[in-house]
Amino acid sequence: MIGLDAIQEARKRIIGHIISTPLVWSPALSHICGVAVGLKLEHYQTTGSFKLRGATNAILKLTEAERKRGVVAASTGNHGRALSHAARAIGLRATICMSRLVPENKISEVRRLGADVRIVGSSQDDAQKEAERLVDENGLVMLPPFDHPAIVAGQGTIGLEIVEAMPDVATVLVPLSGGGLAAGVAASVKAMRPNAKVIGLTMERGAAMKASLDAGGPVLVEEFPSLADSLGGGIGPDNRVTFPMCRALLDDVVLLSESEIAAGIRYAYEREREVLEGAGAVGIAALIAHKIMGLRGPVAVVLSGRNIDMDVHRRVVNGMSNPLGQKT
Ligand SMILES: *Cc1c(COP(=O)(O)O)cnc(C)c1O
Numbered sequence: 069m070i071g072l073d074a075i076q077e078a079r080k081r082i083i084g085h086i087i088s089t090p091l092v093w094s095p096a097l098s099h100i101c102g103v104a105v106g107l108k109l110e111h112y113q114t115t116g117s118f119k120l121r122g123a124t125n126a127i128l129k130l131t132e133a134e135r136k137r138g139v140v141a142a143s144t145g146n147h148g149r150a151l152s153h154a155a156r157a158i159g160l161r162a163t164i165c166m167s168r169l170v171p172e173n174k175i176s177e178v179r180r181l182g183a184d185v186r187i188v189g190s191s192q193d194d195a196q197k198e199a200e201r202l203v204d205e206n207g208l209v210m211l212p213p214f215d216h217p218a219i220v221a222g223q224g225t226i227g228l229e230i231v232e233a234m235p236d237v238a239t240v241l242v243p244l245s246g247g248g249l250a251a252g253v254a255a256s257v258k259a260m261r262p263n264a265k266v267i268g269l270t271m272e273r274g275a276a277m278k279a280s281l282d283a284g285g286p287v288l289v290e291e292f293p294s295l296a297d298s299l300g301g302g303i304g305p306d307n308r309v310t311f312p313m314c315r316a317l318l319d320d321v322v323l324l325s326e327s328e329i330a331a332g333i334r335y336a337y338e339r340e341r342e343v344l345e346g347a348g349a350v351g352i353a354a355l356i357a358h359k360i361m362g363l364r365g366p367v368a369v370v371l372s373g374r375n376i377d378m379d380v381h382r383r384v385v386n387g388m389s390n391p392l393g394q395k396t
Contacts, residue, residue, distance in 0.1 A: 069313055070217055070252065072259035075224035078125040082222060085124045085157060087113055089226075091233035091368065096339045101355055103365025106234055107340065110226060110372050111348050115181070117298070117373035118226060119150035119213070122248060125222030126211050127154045135160045140208040142195040144170045145298055146373055147213035152183035163208060165195040192301070214248030215309050224252030230368045231260045238364040241351035243372045244268030244321060245299040247277050247310035253370065254317035265319040267360060269350040271295075272323045276302045281315055293392055295329045295346030295384065298373055322360060328353045330391060333384045336371070345376035 089109045097105040110118040127139065138161035141151050148164045155162035162183040166175060168190050179185050188198040202208045212219070226249070230237060240257055242250045247268075254266040270278060273292040280286045286307045291300050303311055324332075329346045332353025336342045344352075351369035354360055383391035 069316070070220045070224060070255050070309070072256060074217065074221040075228060075252065075256045078121075078218070078221040079225045079228055081128045082121060082124045082225065085128075085154070086121050088229055089113060091230060094340060097352065097355055097369075101363060101365070101367065103363060103367060105355065105365065105367045105369060108226065108230055108368055108370045109342075110370055111342065111344055111374035115146070115149045115153045116375040117146035117150065117348075118223060118249060118370070119146045120154060121225055122214075122216075122219035122222035122252075123147065123150040123154040123211065124157075126216060126218035127151075127158060127160070129218045130209060134209045137207045137209055138163060139211050140165065140199045140202050141211050141213065142166070142192065142199040143213055144174050144192070146375060148178050148183070149181055149375070151211060152178050152181035156182035163199075163202060165199045165202070167191050167195045214246030215304050215307050216248075217309055220248050220252045220255070220309055220313065222252070223249045224256040226370060227253040227256030231257060234366055234368050237261060237264050237366055237368050239360070239367045240264060240266045241354060241360070241367065241369045242266060242268055243296075243299060243347050243350050243370065244270045244277055244314070244318075245301065245347070246303050247314040249370070249372060250318060251310045251313035255313065258317060265364070266317060268314065268318050268321040269354050270299050270321065270323060271329060271346075271350070272325050274300055275321075275323060277311070277314055278321045278323065280307075280311060281318075281321065286311055293394055295326055295333065295380070295391065296350060298345060298347035298375075299350070322354050324350055324353050324357070324359070328357045328359075330384045331356060333376070333381065334387070337381075337385050342371065343374050343376065343381060344371055345373050348373040
């Protein structure tokens, strides 16, 4: 388990490298919910998501010898961006492995952030295998997106900032996928405010952590296309850090349908003037759908990211029924 000490050390380590994001009150959401609601604007983080915190902490903790070898990950999304940026910022090499099926715009974005991109195979599994091969044969250091103590400690720094901005926080709403964000935030918030509730939010279909918590151990789930694409993927069959922490620390996990997530994105844009990706909008989505029973305030809602395809965003905001444009 990652404790408050590790999270406070992480904060000292990353403070000059990340943005301490604002927490702003939402009068509109407070009115809807009947309790004070504040939004933690983590989508303003450099690279557009909170993942820069964990990636930066993990990189800064490497030994001199490990830094020379460089880091590697298989990620098409926000972790890949964060790792690329964090590595370049302190002058070491990052290699990001992706499959041939990853769209060109995602590949060029990671290249633009300075990483070496390796395109291999035709699935995320193939990309992961290539990353493991680079570890075994070339000595690169693997930095996974969530199941790593330094990553969890980095994400946990968000909890420190929430308690400082909202000392009487009663409820924290956190997007949940592999659980690095939720585990870190729950660890820091509950260490300082033991009575606060921390609730994970994720999509209805393909929610790996929820299924694993219900089963009592990591399970595989089928993946489906979702507006909250950053919440897809498994928790890893050998999960060591985030599963036990989420089991011990999360008070509840709430599931959201695609139309509820769409409503969250739309609400954020129209009422709060914020552009959010689906994963970043699940907290707002849960509040406006009144899906949190017995909600106590003040509430802090973590808005975790904004890296949404702008065509998809336009379709969501315009209320189109099939915003991902997939065949039905
Ligand atoms: C990665 C990610 C999450 C989920 O974080 P985990 O640590 O995997 O639970 C939520 N929102 C966004 C925008 C992300 O990129």
